Amino acid sequence: xxPRVGLFATCLxxxxxxxxxxxxxKLLETAGCTVEVPLDxxxxxxxxxxxxxxxxxxxxxxxxxxxxxxxxxxxxPSGSCMATIRKDYPRLFADDPAWRAxxxxxxxxxxxxxSFLTDVRGVSSVDASYAGTVSYLDSCSGLRELGIxxxxxxxxxxxxGLALAEMADTExxxxxxxxxxxxxxEISGRLADDKLARLTETGAGTLLGxxxxxxxxxxxxxxxxxxxxxxxxxxxxxxxxxxxxxxxxAVEGGGQ
Amino acid sequence: xKVSSPQFKAKVVTALADPHLRDALGQSRxxxxxxxxxxxxxLPEFEQLRDQARDVKNHxxxxxDHYLERFEAKVTAAGGQVHWAADAEDARQIILGICRRVGAxxxxxGKSMVSEEVGLNEALExxxxxVIETDLGEYIIQLADEPPSHIIAPAIxxxxxxxxxxxxxxxxxxxxxxxxxxxxxxxxxxxxKYFRADVGITGGxxxxxxxxxxxxxxxxxxxxxxxxxxxxxxxxxxIERIVPSLEDVSLFQRLLARSGTGQETETYTTFSTGxxxxxxxxxxxxxxxxxxxxxxxxxxxxxxxxxxxxxxCGACMNHCPVYGAVGGHAYGWVYPGPMGSVLTPLFVGLxxxxxLPNACTLNGRCQTVCPVRIPLPELLRELRHAQRQAGxxxxxxxxxxxxxxxxxxxxxxxRAANRLAARALKALDSGSGRLTSLxxxxxxxxxxxxxxxxxxxxxxxxxxxxxx
Amino acid sequence: xxxxxxxxxxxxxxxxxxxxxPEAVAALDARRPAHTRIAVGDDLVPRFIARxxxxxxxxxxxxxxxxxxxxxxxxxxxxxxPPRAAVARPLAGLPWPDGFSHHPGPAGQSExxxxxxxxAGIAEVGSVVLPSGPDSPTSLNFVPDHHLVVLHSGQIVxxxxxVWPRVRAxxxxxxxxxxxVAGPSRTGDVELTxxxxxxxxxxxxxxxxEAPM
Numbered sequence: 003x004x005p006r007v008g009l010f011a012t013c014l015x016x017x018x019x020x021x022x023x024x025x026x027x028k029l030l031e032t033a034g035c036t037v038e039v040p041l042d043x044x045x046x047x048x049x050x051x052x053x054x055x056x057x058x059x060x061x062x063x064x065x066x067x068x069x070x071x072x073x074x075x076x077x078x079p080s081g082s083c084m085a086t087i088r089k090d091y092p093r094l095f096a097d098d099p100a101w102r103a104x105x106x107x108x109x110x111x112x113x114x115x116x117s118f119l120t121d122v123r124g125v126s127s128v129d130a131s132y133a134g135t136v137s138y139l140d141s142c143s144g145l146r147e148l149g150i151x152x153x154x155x156x157x158x159x160x161x162x163g164l165a166l167a168e169m170a171d172t173e174x175x176x177x178x179x180x181x182x183x184x185x186x187x188e189i190s191g192r193l194a195d196d197k198l199a200r201l202t203e204t205g206a207g208t209l210l211g212x213x214x215x216x217x218x219x220x221x222x223x224x225x226x227x228x229x230x231x232x233x234x235x236x237x238x239x240x241x242x243x244x245x246x247x248x249x250x251x252a253v254e255g256g257g258q
Numbered sequence: 259x260k261v262s263s264p265q266f267k268a269k270v271v272t273a274l275a276d277p278h279l280r281d282a283l284g285q286s287r288x289x290x291x292x293x294x295x296x297x298x299x300x301l302p303e304f305e306q307l308r309d310q311a312r313d314v315k316n317h318x319x320x321x322x323d324h325y326l327e328r329f330e331a332k333v334t335a336a337g338g339q340v341h342w343a344a345d346a347e348d349a350r351q352i353i354l355g356i357c358r359r360v361g362a363x364x365x366x367x368g369k370s371m372v373s374e375e376v377g378l379n380e381a382l383e384x385x386x387x388x389v390i391e392t393d394l395g396e397y398i399i400q401l402a403d404e405p406p407s408h409i410i411a412p413a414i415x416x417x418x419x420x421x422x423x424x425x426x427x428x429x430x431x432x433x434x435x436x437x438x439x440x441x442x443x444x445x446x447x448x449x450x451k452y453f454r455a456d457v458g459i460t461g462g463x464x465x466x467x468x469x470x471x472x473x474x475x476x477x478x479x480x481x482x483x484x485x486x487x488x489x490x491x492x493x494x495x496x497i498e499r500i501v502p503s504l505e506d507v508s509l510f511q512r513l514l515a516r517s518g519t520g521q522e523t524e525t526y527t528t529f530s531t532g533x534x535x536x537x538x539x540x541x542x543x544x545x546x547x548x549x550x551x552x553x554x555x556x557x558x559x560x561x562x563x564x565x566x567x568x569x570x571c572g573a574c575m576n577h578c579p580v581y582g583a584v585g586g587h588a589y590g591w592v593y594p595g596p597m598g599s600v601l602t603p604l605f606v607g608l609x610x611x612x613x614l615p616n617a618c619t620l621n622g623r624c625q626t627v628c629p630v631r632i633p634l635p636e637l638l639r640e641l642r643h644a645q646r647q648a649g650x651x652x653x654x655x656x657x658x659x660x661x662x663x664x665x666x667x668x669x670x671x672x673r674a675a676n677r678l679a680a681r682a683l684k685a686l687d688s689g690s691g692r693l694t695s696l697x698x699x700x701x702x703x704x705x706x707x708x709x710x711x712x713x714x715x716x717x718x719x720x721x722x723x724x725x726x
Numbered sequence: 727x728x729x730x731x732x733x734x735x736x737x738x739x740x741x742x743x744x745x746x747x748p749e750a751v752a753a754l755d756a757r758r759p760a761h762t763r764i765a766v767g768d769d770l771v772p773r774f775i776a777r778x779x780x781x782x783x784x785x786x787x788x789x790x791x792x793x794x795x796x797x798x799x800x801x802x803x804x805x806x807x808p809p810r811a812a813v814a815r816p817l818a819g820l821p822w823p824d825g826f827s828h829h830p831g832p833a834g835q836s837e838x839x840x841x842x843x844x845x846a847g848i849a850e851v852g853s854v855v856l857p858s859g860p861d862s863p864t865s866l867n868f869v870p871d872h873h874l875v876v877l878h879s880g881q882i883v884x885x886x887x888x889v890w891p892r893v894r895a896x897x898x899x900x901x902x903x904x905x906x907v908a909g910p911s912r913t914g915d916v917e918l919t920x921x922x923x924x925x926x927x928x929x930x931x932x933x934x935x936e937a938p939m
Contacts, residue, residue, distance in 0.1 A: 011716050017676050018709060020716035039720050044672040050659055052620060054642030054651065058663045065667060093636075142621035175579045179619025184701035186267075186617050188274055191705040192583045193619075222706030225692050250709035251691020282917065289918040306762045314759070323737045324746050324754055336900075342730040394924055395915035411915060418917050437919040445925055453835050469900040479868050479911040479926025486864045486903070497733065502757060504893070508886035509761040523851040525781070525912055526926070529904040537860030540832040541902055551733045558740035 007035040008070045010078030010087075010112075013045050014214040015235075019249060022214065025241035026079045026115050033123040035075075043069045048086045052180050056094060063091050064101065067108050075122070076112040079237050081144020082180075082213050084114040089147050114144055115237055116212060120153040127160030130242035135165045137204045138236070139197075139211035139220070140172045154212060154236050161239060167204035169197075178219040194223040201231065208232045208248070210239055221250035228253055259377045259405060261606045263590030266613035273584040278417045283582055286414050290576040293520015294627065307512050312631040314506050315567035318498075319558060325467040325500045326549065332470025336532025338545035346376035349550050353378060353459070353492060356546055357387060360490050362456035366448075368474060368481030369393040370461030371409055371570060372494045372550050374592040375605070378459070390451045392480035394444055401428050407586030409593060410518050410572040415585050448480070458488030458542065462495030463569070464510065465547070468503040471529040472547055475514060477521075482528050491530065491542035497549050498566040510569060513629035518571035553605045561640050565600050567630040574624035574634060580617055589614060596624040596634045603641050608648055615641035676715045684713035763850075763885045770849040770882045775934070777852025781909030782922055783930045790937040794876055795822045797933045798841055801874060805929075812840040815861040817876060830861070833869035840866040841874045845896075846889050847882040847932070853908035854932065855889050857901035864903045873927040875907075878939045 007030050015022045023039075030037045047062035066087070070076045078084050088109045095102040119125040138158065144150035158166055177183065177193025184190075197220065201209060209224075209231055211217050221233040232248035262269075273279055298304050318325055330340040343349035349372075357365065365387050367373065379400075382389045391400040395413035399406055401424045406412030413421070421440055426433045429447060434440050452458075460481045464473040472493040474481045485491040501507055515521040534541035557566055575581040575595025586594035590611075591602045599614040615638045624634045645651050665675050686693050687710035696703045727735075738744055746754070766773060775785050786797050794817070802809060813828040822828060833840060842862060846855040854875050858864045867873060883889060893900060911926030922928055 011720075013676075016716040017680055018711050020712065020714065020719050023716035023720065039717065041673070041717065041721070042669045044666045044669050047666075050663065052639060052642070053655060053659060054639065054644070054646040055659055055663075056643055058659060061663065062666055065669075069669075142619070142623070146622040146626055173623060175619045175621035175623070177579065177619065179621065182617070182619045184699070186270070186580075187701050187704055188270055189580055189583050189617065190619075192274055193579050194706075196583075218709050219706060221709050222692070222702070225707040225709075226694070226705060247691060250707060286918050289914070301764060303762050303764050310761050314761075320741065321746065321750075321754055322741075323734050324751055326734070326737075328755065336902075342728070342733050344729040344732050348729055392925065393915070394913045398915065411918070413915055414918070416916075418919075421916050437916045437921050440916055441913060441921040441924055445923065448925065449835060471900060471904075477911070478913045478915075478924035480924065482864070482868045482905065483925055486868060497737075502754070503759065504890040505759050505761060505887055508763075508890075509759075511886060512764060519914070522777070523781075523853060523908045525908050525910070527853075527906040529900065531900045531902055531904075533902070535860075535898070535902050538858065538902060539830075539860065539863040540865045541858060549733070551729075551736070555733055555736040555740060558737060559742060560740070 004034050004036045005074040007037050007075045007077050008073035009037050009039045010070070010076055010083065011039060011043065012078050012080045012083045012214065014218065015079055018218060019214055019235065021243055022079050022235040022237055025235070025237040025243045026077070028241040028243065029115065029119060029128070029237060030077060033119050033125050035123070038073070040069045046083045046086045048083060049180060051086065051090060060094055063094055063105065067104050071104060071108055074111065075118065076108065077115050077118045079115040079235060080213050081114045081141050081148050081150055082215060084112055085143040085147040087112040114148055114150055114212065116157060117148060117150050117153045120156060126156060128157055128240045130240055131162035132239050132244055133163040134208055135167050135206045136208040136210050136239070137167050137169050137201055137206035139176065139209060139216060141211055141213035141216045142175050144212050145173070150212065157240050158210070158236065164239070167206045169200040169204055171200050176216050176220055178216045180215065183219055190219070191223065194220055198224060198229070206231070208234065210234055210236045212236050217249055221248070225250045225253060259374055259592055261591050261610050263602060263611045263614060266588055266590060266617065269588040269590065270584050273588050278420065279415050279585050282415050282417055283585055286411065287576065287582050290518070290520050294517060294573065294576070297516045297520060297522060301516070307509065308629055308631055310509055311513055311629055312567060314501065314509060315630050318500050318502065319563060319566055322497065322500065322558065325502060326497060328467040329465050329470055329500055332467070333532065333547055336470050338470070338532040338547065341546060341548045343548050343550045343552070345552050349376040349494065349548055349552065350378060350381040352548050353494070354381060354385060356490065356492060357382065357457055360456060360544070362387060362490070364388045364390070364451065364455050365457045365459060366390050366392050366451050366455040366484045366488060367396070368458070368460035368476065368484045369396050369412070370459065370494050371592060372461055372496055373459060374406060376550060376552065378494070390448070392448050392451070392484050394441065394478060397444060397448065398424060405587065405592065407594065408572060408575060409570050415587065452483040452487045455484070455488040457490045457492060458484035459492045459494060460485050462493045462499055462547070463514070464507055465495055465500045466504060466507060466529070467500055469529070469531055471531040473507060473527065473529050475524045475527050477525045479526055482526055485530060486541060488542055490544040491533070491546070493530070493547045494550060495547065496554055497551050498554050514569060514571050517573040517627065517629040557604060562600070562604055562637060564632050565604070565637060567632055568597055569630060571629055573627040573629065577623045577627050579619065579621065596638070600634060600637045600641065608641070608645055608650055612645065612650060615645070673715070673717055677718055680711040680713055680715050683711045686710070763887065766850055766884050770884060771879050773849045774847050774852050774882050777849070778909065778932060781852060782912070783852070783909040783932060785932045785934055787934045787936060791935055792821055794933055794935065795820050795826070798874060799823060799826070801931055802839065805872065807839055807872065812837055812866050812870065814842040814866060816843050817841055831866045832863035833865040835869070837870040839872040839874065840870045841876065842866050843876050844881070846892060847877045848886060848889060848906070849882055850885050851908055853906050856905040856907060857893070857896060858903035859901055864905065867905050867907065868926045871923070871928050873930045875930065875932050876935060877932050878935045880938055
């Protein structure tokens with residue numbers, strides 16, 4: 003029996019980049035999973051959690067647990083959302099043994115997409131091609147809370163025609179930080195510019211990453227500055243679905 | 259010290275526009291971060307040491323009353339005196355009392371963040387004492403009349419040229435140009451002060467309960483000259499800085515310099531135990547330790563107890579992207595960066611410190627370098643929660659969250675709202691694939707375009723695909 | 727109520743308990759932890775030298791204690807220093823050459839050079855351990871520009887922890903001041919540029935005596 007995976011359709015993916023969702027489905031099915039997308043899912047609650055509204059977070063967590071606990075696995079194309087489910091949910095129910103047990107059970111079978119493919123499904127290569135030099139953005143939640151670092155690089159290494167050029171300071175935040183990016187736009191902009199300066203040093207024509215929040219923030223800043231660098235979610239490239247001009251469209255006169 | 263944290267946003271704008279600050283912070287990041295990185299990579303035992311340091315600190319906090327009493331008994335047995343300061347005013351009065359009693363005129367000081375915290379210099383100067391900071395960085399900012407901007411490198415925001423200007427104004431010309439000349443000049447000026455000082459005040463990195471020793475860890479030797487040559491030595495330290503035994507000091511010594519300044523060790527580790535003994539040819543005639551609570555004890559047993567493990571190494575701010583962009587002064591009080599964003603609200607109150615817990619991307623790098631494994635992002639989030647409980651969050655955010663929650667708890671409504679948003683944003687796109695201005699989103703679109711949605715949501719497309 | 731009892735009461739209230747019972751106190755006082763020590767090979771002397779030199783300290787090796795005065799003279803000649811020093815009392819009986827003037831300290835403001843014994847050297851990071859006492863003024867370790875430390879190779883221990891039994895065994899136990907010194911004074915407070923000789927000695931020179939004490 004192939005494992006039944008419930009796909010967590012993250013808010014940003016659902017609204018801004020459905021292609022990432024279809025890329026995730028394709029990668030999961032290729033890895034031998036049956037994929038379902040429960041319709042009674044909404045948000046993991048992270049925006050409320052990071053704004054100190056723990057009560058709202060618990061309400062949304064319960065809803066998500068109920069929607070997904072029947073699956074063998076919960077997989078989402080975001081390190082940040084999946085870290086909320088894996089790391090924060092059990093903590094949120096510290097004083098509620100019944101829900102804590104359910105939260106822990108769900109946390110144990112919840113994974114970020116790329117690390118699920120490599121670590122759980124044993125995928126070590128994909129059948130895809132992408133012509134050009136790319137750089138990979140480590141998003142902080144995935145990197146530090148879920149240990150996602152080698153997995154995307156392993157799979158990107160198997161993409162035909164793709165060359166990976168590493169940025170300096172890969173451990174440094176890009177300045178997105180959820181609502182931070184609109185609460186403290188000046189700081190957020192400085193951090194974005196620092197990150198983009200590191201990207202420029204690599205000469206890469208494409209930026210890839212595993213979290214749409216960071217990617218929308220950096221793509222938005224790059225487009226504003228007239229940068230021709232294309233931006234895709236890692237899954238889009240791995241699934242062979244990275245077509246067109248990428249997140250935020252093409253810059254006139256730019257592109258490759 | 260006055261709290262200027264409410265001006266955080268204004269100070270951020272100034273800081274970001276300061277090219278000197280940008281250079282200075284860029285350099286420090288390279289030095290401290292790379293230094294630590296290389297040493298840690300070279301030490302397979304490092305993670306284990308961090309676990310043990312966390313455990314020792316937790317052990318101390320669980321038995322803090324006993325270790326403080328034991329420390330006091332040992333200091334007393336060595337001929338010293340322990341003073342207990344419940345708050346900042348208490349601490350100032352105790353130290354002023356000692357200075358008055360011994361007829362002090364000149365007071366030298368080694369670096370002590372606790373003395374900054376209790377506003378000691380202002381109090382001493384108001385009574386006419388001459389107070390001289392002897393740590394080079396502290397001396398520089400004393401001349402500049404500024405608060406420290408980093409807990410281990412207080413003048414890190416100053417360039418060499420700015421220091422040269424300050425020295426010229428204070429010591430007379432000619433203006434020095436090299437770092438070596440500046441350091442030598444400060445050495446000569448301060449030499450005199452050590453020998454003339456009546457009272458020497460230092461901080462305490464550790465207070466050893468087993469022996470009644472206070473320990474300072476420095477690179478310059480200023481703290482040692484301060485406490486050896488003055489007639490009276492006063493140590494100011496937080497009550498949480500106790501360690502049980504000398505063996506525990508060894509453990510923290512393996513972590514402190516590596517984590518903070520990126521060195522295997524600092525140059526001087528000095529244990530002070532009581533005043534000059536019979537037959538001793540030098541050393542202070544009196545030895546006092548002022549144990550400062552000032553809000554620490556009420557952190558015990560609660561959500562913020564973990565913060566009391568802090569050993570003030572500075573690693574969190576060295577690795578913080580926000581600190582690295584805006585520097586320490588923006589935080590508006592004594593302690594900047596991640597540790598300061600937790601401590602300041604707890605010490606001076608939630609109402610004047612709204613921005614500190616919020617001006618953080620929760621990227622978590624501080625936690626991964628903290629030698630005592632303080633879960634700083636979690637504590638910052640807890641402070642946001644505390645702000646909400648206290649009604650201190652902005653009303654607009656509260657309203658928006660309430661509306662968003664109403665929708666997010668209703669999946670059908672949530673899907674509809676997203677479909678609507680996808681279409682509305684798509685309609686604003688003139689074909690470039692991005693939006694350059696947003697009706698209500700200047701905070702986003704002031705510096706970024708918004709990649710435009712494609713018009714239909716994933717869930718919508720998925721349902722359509724599934725339908726035969 | 728005094729601040730002392732206010733603080734202690736508050737601590738106990740927050741911890742949700744009263745004062746610890748005597749058995750618990752005895753257990754805490756008997757605690758002697760064995761924390762992880764970092765790997766240090768068996769060649770303690772070379773490691774000490776390498777580490778001490780890596781922090782801008784210098785080392786000269788001599789065969790016996792009698793050769794210390796010549797090593798001091800050589801150091802002074804190399805740095806163009808006058809033939810006088812503050813020499814700690816335990817070393818006063820060495821065969822100092824004629825014309826060399828010395829006093830046992832403490833160090834005055836114009837002191838240029840001091841020569842002191844030490845309690846131990848620590849191989850782990852390359853530092854020397856200097857206890858204060860009637861014959862060893864602390865000012866000798868900080869005031870002069872040049873500090874020369876006489877260290878027997880047998881005094882070099884592996885880890886910090888190996889020093890503590892020796893300290894506890896000193897007459898009077900923990901000395902008033904115990905200085906662990908890893909090289910000359912330094913600062914990075916101006917533009918994070920390393921500069922030696924901030925306030926303490928500009929140079930710390932270990933004279934390593936091979937013969938047993």
